[in-house]
Amino acid sequence: MTPYLIDDTDYRILQLLIEDSTLSHKDIGAEVHLTGQAVGARIRRMRELEIIEGYTIRWNPLRIGQNMHAFITVFLSTNAAHLPFQNFAKNHKSVAELYRISGEGCYWMRVRTVNQEALTAFLDELLGYGNYRVNLDMGKIK
Amino acid sequence: MTPYLIDDTDYRILQLLIEDSTLSHKDIGAEVHLTGQAVGARIRRMRELEIIEGYTIRWNPLRIGQNMHAFITVFLSTNAAHLPFQNFAKNHKSVAELYRISGEGCYWMRVRTVNQEALTAFLDELLGYGNYRVNLDMGKIK
DNA sequence: GTAATTTCCTTTCCGGGTGAAAGTAGAACA
DNA sequence: TGTTCTACTTTCACCCGGAAAGGAAATTAC
Structure with a gap:
C-alpha cells in the first residue's frame, strides 16, 4: 500500500521513526538505500507537509x-x-x-x-x- | 506534585521532552538550571528506570x-x-x-x-x- | 569533630550526526 | 537535441551528546 502524498520509501522512514526517532539519518539510509542527507531531506519534507507533527517520547x-x-x-x-x-x-x-x-x-x-x-x-x-x-x-x- | 521516584526537575525535563524530544540537553538545562551534561545524566537515569521507554514521533x-x-x-x-x-x-x-x-x-x-x-x-x-x-x-x- | 563515602554537579574533550551548499544524473518535454 | 526539473550524492563546518576527570555538599562511621 502506497499512501497518499508519500512514496514507499517515505512510509518506511516514517515507520522507522515511529519505532525509534533517535535513529540517525545515516542508519535509516542504510535501511532504505539512501544517504543520510537524502533521508534528512525526506524527513524535512514530511515535516513541512505536517505528516510528521513533532518529536516526542514514549513513557510510562x-x-x-x-x-x-x-x-x-x-x-x-x-x-x-x-x-x-x-x-x-x-x-x-x-x-x-x-x-x-x-x-x-x-x-x-x-x-x-x-x-x-x-x-x-x-x-x-x-x-x-x-x-x-x-x-x-x-x-x-x- | 512530586511524583514517585523522580524529583521536580526530572518531571520538568520529562514534560519538556514530551513536548519536543529534539530539544538539546543544553536548552533543557537552560530551563531547569543545569548543564546539558547533567540533563543527559538525568535522562539516562529515567531511561534505566523505564520511565522513558523510547523516542518516537507525533504524526498525522x-x-x-x-x-x-x-x-x-x-x-x-x-x-x-x-x-x-x-x-x-x-x-x-x-x-x-x-x-x-x-x-x-x-x-x-x-x-x-x-x-x-x-x-x-x-x-x-x-x-x-x-x-x-x-x-x-x-x-x-x- | 573529622575522615571516608556517596551523590550530583561542572568542566573538558572527542567522535559523530545534521543541515547547507554545490555538483551530478536521469526523466519529462518542447 | 537542448532545457528544465527533481532527487540524489559529496563535501564541509558546526554543534550535540557521552565519557572521563575533578569538585562541592550531604551523609555516615568512628
Whole structure:
C-alpha cells in the first residue's frame, strides 16, 4: 500500500521513526538505500507537509505514580453544555486526549490520575457537565 | 506534585521532552538550571528506570490517507475467545492500541484504517470473536 | 569533630550526526 | 537535441551528546 502524498520509501522512514526517532539519518539510509542527507531531506519534507507533527517520547505514567488510567465516554444532553465542557476538559491536566465522536455518546477521552481518589474527584467535576461511562485500563496488551 | 521516584526537575525535563524530544540537553538545562551534561545524566537515569521507554514521533495519519479512526469496545462472551482475539488484535496492523478494561466490555482498542470499507472489513473479522461497540473520531479536540 | 563515602554537579574533550551548499544524473518535454 | 526539473550524492563546518576527570555538599562511621 502506497499512501497518499508519500512514496514507499517515505512510509518506511516514517515507520522507522515511529519505532525509534533517535535513529540517525545515516542508519535509516542504510535501511532504505539512501544517504543520510537524502533521508534528512525526506524527513524535512514530511515535516513541512505536517505528516510528521513533532518529536516526542514514549513513557510510562505508572512508573511515576500515575496509577489510574481511564477511558471515559461523555454524554451531554443540552447544546449549551458543549462549550463549557470542552473548556473544562481542555484545561484539566488529567485529560490526556479528547475527541468528538459519533455513535453512543458525544465525546471520548483518556484520563490519567495519580490514584482513585483523584479520579473520583475528576468524575465529580465531570458530573457538572453531563453523564459518563468509565472503563479502567486493566492492562495494556498492545 | 512530586511524583514517585523522580524529583521536580526530572518531571520538568520529562514534560519538556514530551513536548519536543529534539530539544538539546543544553536548552533543557537552560530551563531547569543545569548543564546539558547533567540533563543527559538525568535522562539516562529515567531511561534505566523505564520511565522513558523510547523516542518516537507525533504524526498525522489523516495526511497519508489513514482516514478512519475508531474507538472500539469489544465484548467477549466465552473464556475460550480471549486468546484467539488477543492474537488477532496483536497481529492486525489496523489495531493501534489494545487494553484489557474493567466496566462494560472486555477490551478497548483504537483502530485506524484507510477508509470505511477497510473498517467494515475489519469489523467483519472482529465479529468472529465477539461483539463490539464502535465510536468514530469526528474531530480531535485535545 | 573529622575522615571516608556517596551523590550530583561542572568542566573538558572527542567522535559523530545534521543541515547547507554545490555538483551530478536521469526523466519529462518542447 | 537542448532545457528544465527533481532527487540524489559529496563535501564541509558546526554543534550535540557521552565519557572521563575533578569538585562541592550531604551523609555516615568512628
